[in-house]
Amino acid sequence: MTEQKVRWGILGPGGIAASFAADLPLVPGAELAAVGSRNQQTADAFAERFGFARAHGSYADLAADPDVDVIYIATPHAFHDEAALLCIEAGKSVLVEKPITLDLASAAQLVAAARDKGVFLMEAMWMRLNPAIRKIAELVEDGTIGWVSAIHADFGLQGPFDAEHRLRDPKLGGGALLDLGVYPINLVHLILGAPASVQAWAHLTPERVDENTGILLGYEPGAVAALTCSINGQSRNNATITGTEGRIELPEGFFVPRSFVLRRAGHDPETFDFDFPGSGYQFEAAEVQRCLLAGELESPLMPHATTLEVMTLLDTIREEIGVVY
Known part of the structure; x- marks a missing residue:
C-alpha cells in the first residue's frame, strides 16, 4: 500500500458490487485495482465497465494479487465467510457486505482469523457511516x-x-x-x-x-x-x-x-x-481507507464488537x- 493510495479489489461483481464500484472514485486515494469473479468473462466486463486495472477469473487469483490492499466481499451473504477467509488467509484486508455472515459463530470465526492474521476487517453496514x-x-x-x-x-x-x-x-x-x-x-x-x-x-x-x-x-x-x-x-x-x-x-x-x-x-x-453525490457507499470506503492508512485493524465506527453484538x-x-x- 502506498502512502496515499489504497488499492481496492472487488470479489463478486454483482449488483451491490456495481453500486459500490460506482462510488469508489468519489473517495480520494481510492485506486480501482482488480476485480475477481468465478467467470473470467464476467470479471472482464465488470473491470471494463468501471475501470478496474485487472480482472481475475477466480476468487483465489484476486486474493493472491500482490497489488491489492483491501477486498470488498460482495457475494450473496451465504458465501461471505468462505470468501472473506480466503482473502484474510492471503493477508488481505477485507470489507464484507452486510450481514457479515449468516450467524454469530461464523462471524466470530472471521473476527478471530483477521486478528490472528493482523489484517483489517469491517462489516459493510453503510448506514452507520452515513x-x-x-x-x-x-x-x-x-x-x-x-x-x-x-x-x-x-x-x-x-x-x-x-x-x-x-x-x-x-x-x-x-x-x-x-x-x-x-x-x-x-x-x-x-x-x-x-x-x-x-x-x-x-x-x-x-x-x-x-x-x-x-x-x-x-x-x-x-x-x-x-x-x-x-x-x-x-x-x-x-x-x-x-x-x-x-x-x-x-x-x-x-x-x-x-x-x-x-x-x-x-x-x-x-x-x-446532507447533499452528497453518488449512492452513499463512499463513506464506508473512506472509513476503511482512513483505518488502513492509520494502521488500525478495525473501525471505531463499526467495530468487531458491534458486528458480533x-x-x-x-x-x-x-x-x-x-x-x-
Missing part, C-alpha cells in the same frame, strides 16, 4: 432530545417474490431479517446498544424463511424499540427516534438518508440536509421465529 446517521448519533449523545424512550423503524419490499428468488431460499440466507431487518436493528443498536429483552414473531414462507417479521426490543431502564421488516409489502421505510425532550424523524429510505427532521417542544422543526441479536430473533439456514 453523515446524516453520524449527526443523529451526535445529537442523541449530546442529549438534544433527552433520554431516548422509543425507536420505531420499518423496512418492507413489495412482493410477491417467486419461490426461486434468493429472498426465499434458506440456503442463501433468504427472508426479510438478514436483508432488510438488519437496518432497523443496526439503527437501534447504534442509539441504544444491546437490548435486555427480545421478542419476535414472523410469518414464514413455504421454504421456511421469514416474509413478515415484527421485533420488540426492551432496554433498561425502560426504552423500547418496535421494528418490522417484510418481503411481502412496501412499507413506509422510515424511522423515528423519540426522546423525553423531542424526536428525530428519518424519511423514507432511512437506511441511506440525505436529511432528517429534529422536533423539540417550544422550537420550530429543524431540517438537517448485532449477529447475536439476529441469531436470537431467528431462534424465536423458527428460521434455520
